[in-house]
Amino acid sequence: MPLQTPCDPLLNGKSEACPLRGDWISFQLVDENGDGKPYAGLSYALQDSAHQTYSGVLGPDGSAKVVNHYQGPVVLTIDEPYQGAEAFYKALTQRESYPLPISELQVKAENTRFIRKDGARVEKNPAKEKADQFFQIEVRDLVSKSAHLPPYSPRKYPPNFSLLKIMGDLGFGPDESLLQGIALLPNKHSVLEVRPLRAFRPMLSKDNKFSALNLYQLSLFAALSYRNFGQSPDKNPITDTVSFPLDATVGNMFGEGMACYKELGKIDPQQPTAYYPLYEDVPYSKRFEILPFDPALYDQNKPELGTKQEHPAKLHFFDDTEEESGTNTQGFITHHDEIILISIRGTLEGVDFLRDADAEQIPVKVGVGKAHQGFYLAYEAINTFIQTYLNRFHIDQKVIICGHSLGGAIATLLAEALRQGTNKYDVLLYTYGSPRAGDADFVQGAAALAHHRMVNDNDPIPSVPAPWMNTRKSVWMSGVALSFITAPIGALIFALGLTRTGGSPYEHQGALHHFMPVQFKGREHSSILWNPGCESIEEAACTRAVKKFGDLPDRALFIQQLFQMKHHFMIDSYIPNAWATLRRWQQTQESGRTVVTKTEYDQIYYELQEMQDRLKSKEIELSQSYQSDRREAQQQVNVLRAEIGRLDTSRQRLHTLTFLKLAPEDIYGSSIQAPEHDQNVERWMAKKENTVEVQIAMIPQANSAKLRTA
Numbered sequence: 001m002p003l004q005t006p007c008d009p010l011l012n013g014k015s016e017a018c019p020l021r022g023d024w025i026s027f028q029l030v031d032e033n034g035d036g037k038p039y040a041g042l043s044y045a046l047q048d049s050a051h052q053t054y055s056g057v058l059g060p061d062g063s064a065k066v067v068n069h070y071q072g073p074v075v076l077t078i079d080e081p082y083q084g085a086e087a088f089y090k091a092l093t094q095r096e097s098y099p100l101p102i103s104e105l106q107v108k109a110e111n112t113r114f115i116r117k118d119g120a121r122v123e124k125n126p127a128k129e130k131a132d133q134f135f136q137i138e139v140r141d142l143v144s145k146s147a148h149l150p151p152y153s154p155r156k157y158p159p160n161f162s163l164l165k166i167m168g169d170l171g172f173g174p175d176e177s178l179l180q181g182i183a184l185l186p187n188k189h190s191v192l193e194v195r196p197l198r199a200f201r202p203m204l205s206k207d208n209k210f211s212a213l214n215l216y217q218l219s220l221f222a223a224l225s226y227r228n229f230g231q232s233p234d235k236n237p238i239t240d241t242v243s244f245p246l247d248a249t250v251g252n253m254f255g256e257g258m259a260c261y262k263e264l265g266k267i268d269p270q271q272p273t274a275y276y277p278l279y280e281d282v283p284y285s286k287r288f289e290i291l292p293f294d295p296a297l298y299d300q301n302k303p304e305l306g307t308k309q310e311h312p313a314k315l316h317f318f319d320d321t322e323e324e325s326g327t328n329t330q331g332f333i334t335h336h337d338e339i340i341l342i343s344i345r346g347t348l349e350g351v352d353f354l355r356d357a358d359a360e361q362i363p364v365k366v367g368v369g370k371a372h373q374g375f376y377l378a379y380e381a382i383n384t385f386i387q388t389y390l391n392r393f394h395i396d397q398k399v400i401i402c403g404h405s406l407g408g409a410i411a412t413l414l415a416e417a418l419r420q421g422t423n424k425y426d427v428l429l430y431t432y433g434s435p436r437a438g439d440a441d442f443v444q445g446a447a448a449l450a451h452h453r454m455v456n457d458n459d460p461i462p463s464v465p466a467p468w469m470n471t472r473k474s475v476w477m478s479g480v481a482l483s484f485i486t487a488p489i490g491a492l493i494f495a496l497g498l499t500r501t502g503g504s505p506y507e508h509q510g511a512l513h514h515f516m517p518v519q520f521k522g523r524e525h526s527s528i529l530w531n532p533g534c535e536s537i538e539e540a541a542c543t544r545a546v547k548k549f550g551d552l553p554d555r556a557l558f559i560q561q562l563f564q565m566k567h568h569f570m571i572d573s574y575i576p577n578a579w580a581t582l583r584r585w586q587q588t589q590e591s592g593r594t595v596v597t598k599t600e601y602d603q604i605y606y607e608l609q610e611m612q613d614r615l616k617s618k619e620i621e622l623s624q625s626y627q628s629d630r631r632e633a634q635q636q637v638n639v640l641r642a643e644i645g646r647l648d649t650s651r652q653r654l655h656t657l658t659f660l661k662l663a664p665e666d667i668y669g670s671s672i673q674a675p676e677h678d679q680n681v682e683r684w685m686a687k688k689e690n691t692v693e694v695q696i697a698m699i700p701q702a703n704s705a706k707l708r709t710a
Contacts, residue, residue, distance in 0.1 A: 020071045023048075023186035027076065028063035029194055031112045034126035036062025038112050039194065042104055043080040047181075048072065069186070073163060077181040078105045078142045088337060089285065097392040098291050098298060101145040109139050109197035110283035117683060119198070119261035121155060131191035135159045137182060138195045144180050147241065147294035150259040150284065153195065159183070199287035200258040200279035203680060204339055205669020206398040208428055208450035210513065212578075212585040213668045215454065215529075217277055218343075218402040218430040219578040223267045223570035224250060225331055225345040225407060229317040237311055238303040242293045250317060250332045255290035265689070271571050275579055278684045280674060288334040288341060289393075291315050318385040327381040329410065331403075333389050340397045342386060344414070346405025346433070346570075359465040359506075361439055366417040369442025369504070372409065372435075372465060379413040386414065390425070399425045404570050405461055408434025408453075412509055416446045431510065432574045433459045440504035451510030456574055457517055459567040465506050515577040518600050528596055528604075529581045533653055534646035582667070583690070589662040596657040604654055612647040615640050 025046065029039035039062040046054040049072035058064050066074075082089050082102045089107060092100045115122050121136060128134045136155040140146035164183040184190045202221075205211045230249025231242050244251035248269045257264040258279070265274030290312050295301040300310040316334055320326030331344035361370035371379075390399075399418060403411030408431030415429040429451040438446070455462045517527045567573050588595060596604075619640045622633050664672050671677065684690060 021068050023069055023071045024065065024067040025069065025074050025184055025186055025188070025190070026063065026065035027184060027190040027192060028061065028127065028131075029058060029078075029192050030062060030125065030127045031196065032115045032122045032125060032193060034128075036060075036127075038062070039105075039108055042078055042108065044076060044078045046074045046076055048074050071186065073167060073183050073185055075164065075167070075181040075183055076142065077144070078103070079144050079180075080104045082107055091395065092285060095393075100148050100285075100292070101143075101297070102148075102285070103139070103143050105142060105194075106139050106149070106197060106284075109194055110285060112194070112196040112198075113281075114196050114198060114261070118263075119153075121153075121195070125191075125193050127191045127193070130189070132188035133185060133190040135182065135190065135192050136195065137192045139197055141182050145294065145297055147297065148292035149197075150199070151243070151256055153260055155195075157193075160185075197284040198261055198281055199284045200261055200263060201282050201287045201336060202258075202277040203280045203668070203671045203674070203677075204341075204400060205671045206339065206400075206428070207669040209669065210452050210511070211667060211669035211671075212582040213278065213671060214400075214428075214430055215452070215513070216575075216578040216582040218400070219432060219454075219570065219575045220267055220275060220277055221341065221343045222346075222402040222404040222407065222430075222432050223575060224253065225343040225403070226570075227267065229313040229319075229332070231311070231313040234313060236303065236306065236309055237293070240295060242311060242313075244290075244312075251290060251312065254288050254316075254334055255312065259284070259287055259290070263683075263687075265687070267575075268571055273576075274687075274689050275575055276684060276687050276689065278680060280671075280680045281676060282336075286336050288336050288339075290334065315389065318382050320381055327378045329378045329381045331382055331385075331407070331410075333386060335389075335393050335397060337395075338397055340390065340394060340399045342399065342401040342411070342414070344382065344401070344403040344407035344411045346403065346407040361506075364413070364417070364438070364442060367420040367442065368445035369439050371413055371438040371442055372506070375406070375409040375435075375437050376413060378406070378410045379417070382410065383414060383417065386418075390418075390423070394423070394425070396426075399427045400430075401427065402430045402432075403434065404432040404574070405434065405568065408432060409437040412437040412446075412449075412451065415451065416442075416449050416509075419446075419449055429510065430454065432456075432570065433461050433568050434508075435461050435464050436506040436508050438506070438509065440507045443507040443509045446509050449509065452513055453508065453510035454513050454515070454574065454578075456515045456577055457567045459573075461568050462508070515574075515581070516604070518603050526600060527577055527580050527584075528600060528657070529577075530596075530657060531653060533649045534643060585662055585667045589664060589667060592661065594658055595660045595662065596654065598658065601654060601658045605651060608647055608651050608654070612644055615644050615647070619644070 028036050029042070030036045031038050036058070037060065039058055040060045042058045042062075044056055044058060044064060046066055046069070048054070048070040050070040052070060054066045054069060054074075056064050056066070080103060082093060082104050084090075084104070084107065086107075089102055093102050114120075125134070134157050136157045137159055138149075138152060140149040140152070141159055143149075159182045163185075164181070167183060182192070202217050203213060204217055205214050227249050228246070230244050230246035230251040231237075232245055233239060233242065244255040246252055248264075248266050253264055256262075263276055263279055265276035267275070292298070293301050293311050295303065298310075303309060317330075317332050319330045321328050321330065329345070331342065333340065333342045335341065360373045362373045362376055363369075364371050364376065399415075401411045401415050401418075403409075411429060411431055412434065415427045418425040419427045427449065429449065431451065432454045433456060434453060453462075512531050513529050514532055515527055515529055516532070585595075587593075619637055622637050622640070668677065668681075674680065
């Protein structure tokens with residue numbers, strides 16, 4: 001039994017650090033409304049100065065009182081493991097890889113809400129008036145294991161951490177090595193406002209059908225793949241914790257941005273305009289997860305493992321750029337309970353261009369057909385990383401993959417391998433400015449792959465590798481330059497006289513969606529998204545421009561197209577066009593108008609008709625001319641005739657769009673089923689960047705119909 005003797009004063013003499021009974025403590029857990037009901041029934045533990053523990057259960061109003069404890073401050077913890085029946089939380093606590101120490105308090109906090117839409121703390125809590133002490137606390141303040149919880153957010157009334165440390169240093173209460181919980185002064189009523197444990201996650205549609213929402217959201221994450229992971233320490237951490245302090249990085253966006261209920265709008269610190277994802281407000285455990293790092297809890301996190309040590313950057317981020325035999329491939333992966341998200345980086349450095357040029361075809365190991373060798377080697381480099389993650393964390397989620405440029409080609413090969421592989425994953429793919437990844441046999445075998453392939457205006461990258469380029473880069477690079485320079489007609493048929501080294505021609509896989517700007521002599525211009533269906537637009541880098549080379553319509557020569565690379569960049573081109581399409585579709589649906597206005601239809605129809613007329617003239621010229629090789633001339637005539645027919649298809653598709661009206665499902669896909677869908681969209685629309693009228697999203701007025709392209 002402790003000695004009943006006087007002791008030196010502690011805490012400015014207000015209480016003595018003495019093992020004498022007679023003190024009392026009362027406390028209440030409340031939400032931001034001042035209501036304690038959300039925390040009713042939670043088990044708590046109080047430890048006093050004599051190391052005595054007092055256990056109990058919070059009452060209906062979230063409060064409790066302990067009397068006649070040993071004098072001095074007490075330490076409060078609420079750390080009972082989750083014992084509920086909800087399958088989602090049970091799965092997280094029982095999974096084989098990185099099981100989470102979820103507490104009953106965490107689940108309660110995840111089911112409370114912020115009063116302010118931005119998640120900022122409220123200024124005045126009604127329960128504060130009844131308190132002798134008022135603290136703004138977070139779940140991590142009261143539990144022993146917190147590596148899986150978000151970092152602290154700013155607060156005006158933090159707990160008294162210095163008091164807790166003093167108690168540990170003096171051996172007064174818990175040992176210093178066991179410091180946890182919140183220190184409360186005796187003979188006072190303390191109110192603890194628990195911050196809601198909510199997170200943002202980007203809205204995504206799981207439907208295979210195209211949606212403007214996925215178009216925009218995945219353009220942001222395709223661009224994010226170019227950024228670093230941003231973890232500190234970045235490799236083989238010897239610390240107990242890691243953080244993600246660097247803005248506009250993968251780790252920061254998912255681990256400290258969305259997880260802390262922050263709306264981040266910049267993929268690159270240098271981008272001039274913020275592009276915010278459409279976020280949905282979800283319980284913290286349903287966010288896109290960045291796995292915890294806790295060497296005391298997970299053996300695989302221990303520093304002594306050296307190169308085999310696991311940490312978030314190693315688990316979520318693939319980068320073999322520094323490896324001697326690396327392929328310079330980079331990408332990231334994360335997941336929540338419904339979706340696994342994979343994003344793969346595109347061409348960034350000189351070595352990437354060399355890989356793009358390594359166009360020899362090799363057989364794929366999963367599926368059918370052959371693939372571009374450079375792209376396939378990059379796919380193989382990242383495939384093991386992806387498969388390892390899926391083996392650990394895939395529980396029947398939809399696998400959504402995105403990639404830009406070279407990353408789009410790698411993503412195509414990865415998506416088809418996952419779809420065709422042993423586990424038959426449910427895959428949805430969006431690519432931006434992707435080159436061709438496989439031959440005709442591969443494309444035919446991958447016909448069932450849900451792939452939406454975006455091409456912007458005059459982007460040159462989707463036109464490579466050309467269908468005939470089944471050869472090593474050392475063979476074709478000089479030859480193709482010569483063909484571009486000396487071809488007597490345009491890029492449409494520039495390669496007819498060249499011979500492949502064998503195998504099927506390269507083809508594009510997936511449904512094309514082409515950003516087509518429509519310009520007028522006035523200040524107005526717009527941009528529509530459509531599937532043209534003709535090689536003059538689709539295969540020739542999808543340009544809207546009608547140019548003359550001789551008397552044929554032609555996109556600029558490929559070498560000249562390199563000066564149009566601005567059409568290929570994500571932040572400069574694809575993201576603005578994806579944003580514009582989303583806003584245009586929203587406005588179209590709200591107003592009840594059609595996807596393509598009569599003004600735009602008249603303008604584009606004229607250009608398509610002019611293109612077809614030139615093709616017909618060239619067909620007549622080739623048919624009547626005397627050439628030394630009439631067989632070659634006939635081949636060219638056949639190509640032109642086929643293209644003339646496809647232009648009819650293009651006009652029909654355009655005509656259909658003039659009658660097409662959109663439903664909300666066309667814009668948002670399956671995400672519209674979320675109970676708070678409207679509030680999520682309203683939050684996004686409240687951003688000033690999304691209310692500004694941008695010309696690229698402008699819908700021309702009816703009186704512009706007479707205007708022609710400059």
